[in-house]
Amino acid sequence: MSAHAHDGPRKGMILHGGTKLSDYFIFNTDHKVIGIQYFITSVFFFMIGGALAMLIRAELLTPNSDLGNYLGDGYEYNSLFTMHGSVMIFLWVIPILAAFANYLLPIQVGADDMAFPKLNATSYWTYFLGSVVMMAAFFVGRPAEQPLLWNIAVALVAIGTIMMLFGTFRVVGWMQMVGISLLSMGVFILWGPTAAAGNITILLTVLTVLMFVIGGRFGTERTSAYVLGCSLLILALCNLLGGASLGIPGAAAGGWTAYPPLSASQTANAPDGQTLWIIAVYILGMASQLGAINMIVTVARMRAPGLTMGRLPLFVWTVLAQSILVIGGTPVLGGTGLALLFERLYGMTFFTPADGGSALTYQHLFWFYSHPAVYIMVLPAMGLISEIFPILSKKPVFGYKAIAGSSMGITFFGFLVWGHHMFTSGMSPWLLMSFMLGSMAIGVPTGIKIFNWIATLWGGKITINSPMLFALGFLAMFVIGGVSGIMLAAVPFDLHVHDTYFVVAHFHYVLFGGTVFGVYGATYFWFPKVTGRMYNEPLGIIHWVLNFVGFNLAFLPMHWLGMMGMARRIGVYPEEFQYVNQLSSFGAFLLGIAAVPWLINLVWSAYRGKEAVGNPWGGLSLEWQTSSPPPIENFPEVPTVTHGPYDYGKGIKPPIVEELPAFQPIPAPAAD
Amino acid sequence: MSSHAIPLKEATIRNRQGLWLFFLTEVFLFGSFFVLRFSLWGDTRPELEQTAGLIATFVLLVSSLAMNRAEVAIAHGDKTKFRNNILVTFVLGAIFLGMILVYEWGALLGLHGEVLGIPVGHILPGDGVYGSVLYLMTGAHALHVLGGLVFIAITLFKGMRGDLTVKDHFFAEACALYWHFVDLVWVFFYPALYLIGHVVDIH
Amino acid sequence: MSEEQHETVTPDAETLAARLQEKLTQGIYVFLGLAALTLLEAGLVGSSTIVMMLVGIAKAALIINYFMHISSVWSEDDH
Numbered sequence: 001m002s003a004h005a006h007d008g009p010r011k012g013m014i015l016h017g018g019t020k021l022s023d024y025f026i027f028n029t030d031h032k033v034i035g036i037q038y039f040i041t042s043v044f045f046f047m048i049g050g051a052l053a054m055l056i057r058a059e060l061l062t063p064n065s066d067l068g069n070y071l072g073d074g075y076e077y078n079s080l081f082t083m084h085g086s087v088m089i090f091l092w093v094i095p096i097l098a099a100f101a102n103y104l105l106p107i108q109v110g111a112d113d114m115a116f117p118k119l120n121a122t123s124y125w126t127y128f129l130g131s132v133v134m135m136a137a138f139f140v141g142r143p144a145e146q147p148l149l150w151n152i153a154v155a156l157v158a159i160g161t162i163m164m165l166f167g168t169f170r171v172v173g174w175m176q177m178v179g180i181s182l183l184s185m186g187v188f189i190l191w192g193p194t195a196a197a198g199n200i201t202i203l204l205t206v207l208t209v210l211m212f213v214i215g216g217r218f219g220t221e222r223t224s225a226y227v228l229g230c231s232l233l234i235l236a237l238c239n240l241l242g243g244a245s246l247g248i249p250g251a252a253a254g255g256w257t258a259y260p261p262l263s264a265s266q267t268a269n270a271p272d273g274q275t276l277w278i279i280a281v282y283i284l285g286m287a288s289q290l291g292a293i294n295m296i297v298t299v300a301r302m303r304a305p306g307l308t309m310g311r312l313p314l315f316v317w318t319v320l321a322q323s324i325l326v327i328g329g330t331p332v333l334g335g336t337g338l339a340l341l342f343e344r345l346y347g348m349t350f351f352t353p354a355d356g357g358s359a360l361t362y363q364h365l366f367w368f369y370s371h372p373a374v375y376i377m378v379l380p381a382m383g384l385i386s387e388i389f390p391i392l393s394k395k396p397v398f399g400y401k402a403i404a405g406s407s408m409g410i411t412f413f414g415f416l417v418w419g420h421h422m423f424t425s426g427m428s429p430w431l432l433m434s435f436m437l438g439s440m441a442i443g444v445p446t447g448i449k450i451f452n453w454i455a456t457l458w459g460g461k462i463t464i465n466s467p468m469l470f471a472l473g474f475l476a477m478f479v480i481g482g483v484s485g486i487m488l489a490a491v492p493f494d495l496h497v498h499d500t501y502f503v504v505a506h507f508h509y510v511l512f513g514g515t516v517f518g519v520y521g522a523t524y525f526w527f528p529k530v531t532g533r534m535y536n537e538p539l540g541i542i543h544w545v546l547n548f549v550g551f552n553l554a555f556l557p558m559h560w561l562g563m564m565g566m567a568r569r570i571g572v573y574p575e576e577f578q579y580v581n582q583l584s585s586f587g588a589f590l591l592g593i594a595a596v597p598w599l600i601n602l603v604w605s606a607y608r609g610k611e612a613v614g615n616p617w618g619g620l621s622l623e624w625q626t627s628s629p630p631p632i633e634n635f636p637e638v639p640t641v642t643h644g645p646y647d648y649g650k651g652i653k654p655p656i657v658e659e660l661p662a663f664q665p666i667p668a669p670a671a672d
Numbered sequence: 673m674s675s676h677a678i679p680l681k682e683a684t685i686r687n688r689q690g691l692w693l694f695f696l697t698e699v700f701l702f703g704s705f706f707v708l709r710f711s712l713w714g715d716t717r718p719e720l721e722q723t724a725g726l727i728a729t730f731v732l733l734v735s736s737l738a739m740n741r742a743e744v745a746i747a748h749g750d751k752t753k754f755r756n757n758i759l760v761t762f763v764l765g766a767i768f769l770g771m772i773l774v775y776e777w778g779a780l781l782g783l784h785g786e787v788l789g790i791p792v793g794h795i796l797p798g799d800g801v802y803g804s805v806l807y808l809m810t811g812a813h814a815l816h817v818l819g820g821l822v823f824i825a826i827t828l829f830k831g832m833r834g835d836l837t838v839k840d841h842f843f844a845e846a847c848a849l850y851w852h853f854v855d856l857v858w859v860f861f862y863p864a865l866y867l868i869g870h871v872v873d874i875h
Numbered sequence: 876m877s878e879e880q881h882e883t884v885t886p887d888a889e890t891l892a893a894r895l896q897e898k899l900t901q902g903i904y905v906f907l908g909l910a911a912l913t914l915l916e917a918g919l920v921g922s923s924t925i926v927m928m929l930v931g932i933a934k935a936a937l938i939i940n941y942f943m944h945i946s947s948v949w950s951e952d953d954h
């Protein structure tokens with residue numbers, strides 16, 4: 001890797017440890033580069049997930065089936081919402097938050113990088129591998145029917161291999177990575193998962209550990225890329241040896257929850273893609289876990305002098321809470337997934353009642369992960385807006401301890417309430433009641449946050465701009481999602497609306513209205529920091545208006561639909577629901593269009609935006625005390641912290657880093 | 673990207689914390705298998721070879737002791753003791769792995785009758801929930817043992833090459849911690865598989 | 876390895892050897908405890924899950940404390 005001679009931070013797309021564009025395509029250990037890698041990759045998948053959502057809403061314009069129903073049992077629609085949900089959760093929301101955590105957390109604690117930089121890059125590339133496996137599900141098993149696809153696949157493998165080898169030997173990073181991607185796509189298209197897929201999982205696990213060891217301890221910057229390439233080659237080999245697939249083409253269609261017995265069966269609604277789906281989720285979980293370990297150790301060991309836990313920016317607290325949830329929850333999903341995989345492939349029995357297994361056990365294990373996962377998906381977004389509110393209203397945050405502590409409270413309670421997803425699955429009345437009360441109790445720490453945010457805004461000098469508008473949008477939308485969540489926590493009500501559109505409305509208010517609004521706001525808020533240029537304000541406000549209107553038009557009516565009794569996960573519905581559905585679809589299309597100004601803004605401003613100063617908002621936390629973009633070591637010298645991150649009105653003058661010296665390469669430390 | 677050299681002590685503390693967090697994720701992974709066992713078997717269990725189970729457990733326990741001796745030895749600069757003990761650990765680990773393969777996975781590997789006077793395993797992964805959970809738990813654990821053996825081999829190699837010193841032997845410490853962790857998992861898997869509940873006919 | 880030299884001086888060979896002996900003996904005692912608990916466990920075969928788990932937890936505590944010296948995670952000095 002080229003870690004030498006910089007001529008100061010060039011503003012625009014080329015930054016940080018990435019001195020040239022190709023640095024973003026390789027195994028780069030700079031946390032800022034990794035953050036941007038996460039960002040771009042997950043935005044790409046957001047677009048794919050969004051396109052799938054548009055297809056869902058197009059299908060739902062009319063009560064009958066428009067997309068066709070070639071494979072029977074509504075397979076097409078089933079795979080649409082399954083892949084929409086899975087892509088949105090595993091490839092967009094979780095990694096986009098990892099993008100912010102990677103970029104901001106080390107700077108906010110005043111460190112020059114993460115505790116384990118190579119491990120950090122390994123997590124990104126593990127995520128990358130997982131995303132390839134997940135997307136490959138769309139193609140698997142098809143080639144036999146389609147000679148054209150077959151040829152394309154073979155060509156991909158050939159070109160990919162050549163590019164990878166060439167890139168590797170001539171040390172052309174981007175070529176290597178592009179080669180690996182092409183190769184793996186080709187391999188997966190050719191591949192129908194076989195019983196050998198189980199062996200492959202084991203192999204991948206071992207290889208992931210190897211990546212950890214080699215990449216983490218002995219690695220040169222490219223080592224993990226080699227391992228990644230090798231693992232894919234071995235995958236290809238396994239396939240050649242593995243024989244025929246189950247012979248059922250198509251992507252996963254068992255819902256993002258993948259409940260057995262359906263997901264464990266080998267039917268048109270649980271085709272080969274379901275196998276890949278399980279493997280992908282396992283790999284993606286691995287990536288999160290490696291990331292979480294890194295975050296915790298970074299916060300524990302690498303805080304700048306004077307930066308006590310009580311002076312940590314609130315975003316850091318939420319990432320810490322999230323990491324604890326990942327460490328306790330994600331491995332359980334991994335273990336459950338392995339069991340499910342073995343049941344699918346080897347005729348073992350865990351979850352199929354007809355063979356003596358217990359489907360209920362799967363649900364318990366799944367939700368033991370997936371309830372905490374909803375906090376994994378929202379806590380860091382709460383952290384992001386906890387930064388935006390005080391800084392843009394120039395007031396100390398109200399109840400710092402309460403906000404930080406409530407994150408920990410949510411973490412603790414988060415592990416105890418999973419049963420509220422299973423009220424209709426059957427459990428003892430005592431359990432029903434305790435899960436109900438627990439779920440309502442978890443509203444308390446969340447409420448604490450909401451009231452503290454409002455109190456922070458109260459009487460502040462509020463700057464109304466794009467990040468602030470989105471943060472306010474978060475606040476309003478999240479309250480709606482939270483209130484409908486409390487409604488759902490009440491057993492009698494849930495028995496009525498379980499698995500209806502009321503639930504769909506609820507979690508989109510939380511995930512889109514909450515997390516995605518927060519993320520949108522954060523992209524504007526930290527845009528000047530990351531690129532050194534200002535975003536375009538009018539375009540940002542257009543984005544917000546379209547987004548806000550489209551969002552509510554799309555999802556508010558779904559509450560109605562649910563109360564009227566329209567089930568979720570159906571492509572064909574009774575005619576009386578049509579008008580409301582059309583309203584919702586119209587809103588959804590508007591919401592889809594709303595992403596366009598955002599993308600234009602990001603790309604255009606990164607190259608053409610006005611040059612930004614180091615501290616455009618007058619922030620007091622550490623990321624605002626360095627140049628925009630920050631130098632490769634984040635700070636010219638180790639910073640010392642003497643005050644809290646939101647200590648406005650105490651006479652502390654936020655340094656305006658307009659004149660921060662352009663980044664000078666830091667001289668090698670003198671031998672001491 | 674950091675060009676600051678991190679002091680050795682600080683690096684060790686970070687690595688140690690990272691390793692423990694990794695163990696924590698593993699606890700939850702094995703925990704999910706544990707939950708499967710109790711929810712699918714309840715207070716029953718299949719007929720397993722008690723003698724083999726007890727011997728294997730002791731083999732792993734002794735290997736843990738040897739590993740402890742190896743680690744303290746290298747931490748105090750005694751290379752010979754280190755080598756002898758870590759070799760014992762390796763051999764015992766391999767024996768444990770072999771015993772699991774023969775006495776639990778025997779049927780899958782096509783063995784019959786007895787080996788060294790103890791009947792080989794007779795359960796297959798397809799034998800309902802009993803076979804499935806048995807193979808899942810022993811398999812996941814055996815895979816970790818296998819990884820541990822590789823780790824031990826590398827540690828031995830590094831130790832003999834002189835890479836591990838009194839001051840800087842985190843690699844050996846990590847290896848030891850990992851091996852004890854593998855033993856720790858077995859501390860709970862052994863009663864769960866062999867001892868808890870009453871025997872039922874699995875067919 | 877690292878050229879960073881630590882301020883703590885390396886103890887001389889005799890102190891090291893004495894300390895080593897102490898640690899080795901401790902290991903043996905811990906092992907004996909673990910072995911006894913294992914035998915107890917095997918003898919209790921078929922008894923209640925709770926009892927078994929308690930014995931398991933006792934063994935785990937010994938391993939975590941003495942073999943894995945968990946306290947080194949938060950104490951700054953070496954074990």
Ligand code: HEM
Nearest residue numbers: 050053081082085088093255256257511512568569570588
């Ligand atoms: C672009 C805007 C979006 C639209 C129009 C949209 C629309 C929908 C609709 C209509 C469904 C229900 C399908 C059915 O049950 O038949 C659905 C399901 C779902 N959506 Fe979205 N969605 C959007 C964005 C998101 C985002 C940002 C996330 C997550 C962060 C998300 C996560 C999910 C999940 C998890 C499901 C459940 C899938 C399942 O039932 O297995 N969606 N979406």
Ligand SMILES: [Cu+2]
Nearest residue numbers: 371374418421
């Ligand atoms: Cu939940």
